[in-house]
Amino acid sequence: MNQTITSRLQTEFIARFGNEPIVIASPGRINLIGEHTDYNNGFVMPAAIDKKIYCAMAKNGTSDQCTINSLSLNDSFSFKLDAIERNESTNWINYIIGVVAIIRKEHKLDAGFDILIDSDLPLGAGLSSSAALENAIAFGLNRMFKLAIPKEKLIYISQEAEHTYALVECGIMDQYSSAFGKEDHLLMLDCQSISSEDIPAIFEPYELWLLNTNVSHNLAESEYNIRRQECRAAIQLINEKFKTIDSFRDLTIEDIPNLEKILPEILFKRVSYVIEENERVVKAATALKDNDLVTFGKMLYEAHEGQQNKYEVSCRELDFLVDYSREVSEVLGSRMMGGGFGGCTINLIHKDIAESYVNDIATAYEKEFQIALTPLKVNIDKGTYILD
Template identity: 40%
Template sequence: MDIEFVRSRFIKHFDGTTGSVYASPGRINLIGEHTDYNGGFVFPGAVDKGMIAEIKPNGKDKVCAYSIDLKDYVEFGLNEEDAPKASWARYIFGVCREMIKRGVDVKGFNTAFAGDVPLGAGMSSSAALESTYAFALNDLFGDNKIDKFELAKVGQATEHNYCGVKCGIMDQFASVFGKEGSLIRLDCRSLEYQYFPFKPEGYRLVLVDSVVKHELASSAYNKRRQSCENVVAAIKKTHPEVEFLRDCNMEMLNAVKGEVSEEDYMRAEYVIEEIQRVLDVCDALEKGDYETVGQKMYETHHGMSKLYEVSCEELDFLNDIAFDCGVTGSRVMGGGFGGCTINLVKNELYETFITTAKERFKEKFGRSPKVYDVVISDGSRKLC
């Protein structure tokens, strides 16, 4: 994303002067899917694609915002009743309101923003947008600076209270806390976190986007969450200390096999194994063992496809192609039912893999997948 491009649009749409420029990244999650609401670990990292916004206080009591990508201009006040109708503007409005609730004296400002996070690819463009404005407003108007954790919570609260999405904290956390060359293991129960080195020399990280999103995602998500809670309730009868599947092991699960449905058992088996896989990947990264990382990614895909049943034909097909091409690791990334696979690919296999994936996918499904190379990068920051 080009600062000069954003600046040129800001100058054109406002008074010809310039403000301050801020950026926040989108994110990937290397491993740890459907573990967050089970009290487990996730393992995200910020990427080199994100949002850039230029912002300048305007001395008024309203925000004048221009979306460069949508070519859309909106003005809104800073009181609760001033919520704009445009969905993209509600993100900015929500951040303003959440910062005000936390004691930041937000005033009116002019802003223009643009992004290069691919929409619908599971890289959290909305979190990047929220984090950009939370970081910027804290810098511009925050006398008592809010810490980074609270900035991530501002983004999450914006989704909950102004955009109708009951998301977890991972996306905003990764966007704010991102660090070049490192992934972040976040404990979703305690919110403790630790950086782990991710410098895969000789490998590339690439997303292959199936360009499909199946509609049953939200209802299926709720059903799987219920399955996990059913198993926890059964185990809790003999292990009252258990709160989440994170507290369980396979021995506990097998002890209640006759008390839960086959479906619930499968869902819990996947989650218990996935929580352990995140820890195994962390250990492997500390040793620079990317082959084990890749093996665990394939295990995750198999679990999401066969046990949690949140994959789809297109994603399984892309995963099979990766395996056939000798790709080190591949799995569905995100909640499932569409979106991307994330792939850890040796440099010398990259061209063959991408060419094969595009050709075979188009032959089978009649369209080409999109390909995004990603590099692990820094989190929210001021550019100038």
């Protein structure tokens, strides 16, 4: 927890609004391996991290007037509870009003409220800042209005807000890992049963570093939704020409030769990537349990190759960082993380050379792209909680 931020947030909230707020800390997440598998009912391996969005909120004495202020974005907006509409110009607003609107479908919010937001979580870096914000709002409203909504349902409220207001058809991984994260543990999450196994995050003497490309190509959200459409199209063809399935989770490595015969090339690449990525997640979990970091690192590199060449969601900047790492033996693994077309790579780097490596790769990256690289060492932390 960033005590500097929480202290400033509470002080600033009281100064602006005159009420004592509750404060919610909601973490971003990393995903060690298992990309684009969550919405295909597959396996993923996320973890909550020590970078968070913080929300202070309190009722304001009105019947329906709500005011939202973001210190980190230096932006604000207001709305009435009985006149919630999707914002067409500023998308971060939709994550908030979406959660409010969906909660109001089944629960009474009988008073207006004020929210003040701050963050040390980088935006647009593939760390699921949107899920962190959605969870913070959902958890805060749940406490403030004494709604008694179970945590298991709150994450689906957050997901629905992203689908219907931010218009991104995300799976459940981001909201789940932000809410259910456990300190010093990864979550081996089965997105079909929505259940997880805690895996100790033991990487010593290696460290987890994110390298933020600081690029976010315009393709990111549109191509994400296109990949989902391609997956649905592939399922339809498989049902028509091969066998009945509900999702790619019903397919195995042994099915790949038959799938290649019946699917167009693009759809075959998407399906075979997901099948292989699910296998990699399982192998990666076994490797971590066996403290086999070399095999785990190999899985990261193989995952990136699949994202680059089969799912086609990487970009030149991400590929450059991964290729650079292959020449350094003290880096056991690297891959792009997140939806793609920018954001971060996740890297497993020996602690003895981590800082010098980060400096060297940042220099090479800036020389290649004239863009500054932002490194971030991350630690595994607990999920969304309310400060007492």
